[in-house]
Amino acid sequence: MTVWALFAAVFLACTVEAVEATTIVLAAGTSRDWRSALVGVAAAIVVLAVAVVALGPAIGVLPIQSLRLFVGGFLLVFGLQWLRKAVLRAGGYKALHDEDEIFRKQLAEAPAASTRSLGVVADWYAFTLSFKGVLLEGLEVVFIVLTFGSNERNIPIAGIAALAAIAVVACAGALLRAPLARVPENALKFAVGTLLTSFGMFWGAEGAGAQWPGSDAALLAIIPLTVLLAIGLVAALRLARQRSVSLVAVGASERSEAVQQ
Amino acid sequence: MTPKLRAFGAFWYDFLIGDDWRVAIGVVLALAATAAVSRTKVSSWWITPAAVALLLGMTVWRATRRRSRT
Numbered sequence: 547m548t549v550w551a552l553f554a555a556v557f558l559a560c561t562v563e564a565v566e567a568t569t570i571v572l573a574a575g576t577s578r579d580w581r582s583a584l585v586g587v588a589a590a591i592v593v594l595a596v597a598v599v600a601l602g603p604a605i606g607v608l609p610i611q612s613l614r615l616f617v618g619g620f621l622l623v624f625g626l627q628w629l630r631k632a633v634l635r636a637g638g639y640k641a642l643h644d645e646d647e648i649f650r651k652q653l654a655e656a657p658a659a660s661t662r663s664l665g666v667v668a669d670w671y672a673f674t675l676s677f678k679g680v681l682l683e684g685l686e687v688v689f690i691v692l693t694f695g696s697n698e699r700n701i702p703i704a705g706i707a708a709l710a711a712i713a714v715v716a717c718a719g720a721l722l723r724a725p726l727a728r729v730p731e732n733a734l735k736f737a738v739g740t741l742l743t744s745f746g747m748f749w750g751a752e753g754a755g756a757q758w759p760g761s762d763a764a765l766l767a768i769i770p771l772t773v774l775l776a777i778g779l780v781a782a783l784r785l786a787r788q789r790s791v792s793l794v795a796v797g798a799s800e801r802s803e804a805v806q807q
Numbered sequence: 808m809t810p811k812l813r814a815f816g817a818f819w820y821d822f823l824i825g826d827d828w829r830v831a832i833g834v835v836l837a838l839a840a841t842a843a844v845s846r847t848k849v850s851s852w853w854i855t856p857a858a859v860a861l862l863l864g865m866t867v868w869r870a871t872r873r874r875s876r877t
Contacts, residue, residue, distance in 0.1 A: 615838065620823070622834045626859070627825035630866050639871050685822070743859060746834075751855040754838045755845030758852050768856065775860055779867050786871070 552698050555745065556707035559690045559738045563683040564715035565731060569648050570679030572719055578672035585667055586676035594684040598692070598705075605696045611753055617693045618750025624689070625742025632736040633776055637783025687712070690742075697749050740776060744769045827869065833862040 575583035605613065634640035667673045687708050695704030748758065748765055758764035824831045837858030844851035 615842075619834055619838055622838075622855075622859070623823065623825070623831045626830050626834070626863060626866070627827075629863060630825075630827070630830070630870065633863070633867050634870055637867075637871075743863075747855045747859055750834070750838050751841050751852055754841035754851070754855075756841050756852040756855070757850070764852075771856070772859070775863065779864065783867070783871060 549700065549703055552694060552700060552703055553707040555741045556690055556694050556704045557711045558734065558741065560687050560708040560711035561715060562731065562734045562738055563686050563690075564712045565734075567680045567683035568715050568719040570683075571676040572723065573648075574672040574675040574679075576723070578675075579669035580672075582667050582669040582672035583676040586673040587680050589673075590677045590680035590684055593681060594688055597685070597688055601688075601692060602696075602701055605692055608696075610699075611755075613753070614697060614749040615753025617697055618746050618748070618753050620689075620746070621693055621742050622746030622750050625739055625744075625746050628735055628739030629743050629772075629776055630739075632732055632739050633779045633783065635732050636736065636780045638787050639783060694745070697745075736776065740769065740772045744772045747772075827866045829869075830862050830866050833858060837862075 571583055571587055574586065608616075631640060691701065691704045691708045695701030698704070744765065748768055752758065760767075837855050840858075841851045841854045844854060
């Protein structure tokens, strides 16, 4: 895997997480108190940094074969979860992730919450909202950085890609002061789910002792085939949905004809 | 304390396992089968991709069946 492929995979995955975290921080800052929301962001970053410092070297000590098996397995489960959701959304069986809707919901709930201050935090609600949002989405970023980075023995590049994604999304959010609703989030999740599943398959099987035909070049076949599988499932879901809609319409028209007769 | 512990456990379960535990079990079984076949002279690289195709198809199918029933 080249440095650029590692960078691109981590950058894409972390962009999705950063968009979700930015929406929550924007809602907390706009509706309540910017300072408390930003202190929440800083506190979450400190916790995440501690997790990276604690887990990073520990992962690096593992032998590469076991590392690939465990990390590949986790990536595969994680990637299949993402891909499942993306396929269901694209097939019309699950509502699309709507950052505007999430932002509006957070804004509506915020004024009703109590205003409590604690130490340097003027608004505890804004602090906790953005702390939780950044911590939960950030944990996924840490997971992606450590798994991709440790497998390629290049955690710094994975870290730089994650920081670049966060910086781009945070700057866009700060400039717009609005949720990044125009980001094609489902398409991104589809791409990220495909990448996580493909790398999970590759590393997991390699860690289990399999020899891929063509070694690293096998990824050039695994990724497009995973995309094709997911697109095929979306097409099948859309077809099934269209059929069930037409069956319901035919049934309704037959019933109304029977009533008229 | 118990509700907090339960919430902590639920968070990690959702984070690592997700909506369908069968996928996680399937992945473990596929990797175990790959490891077992790798010890023989038979090629084993195809097991994980085949399992992924099967698992993704099955989990999506289960989700659509559940949604069309509700």
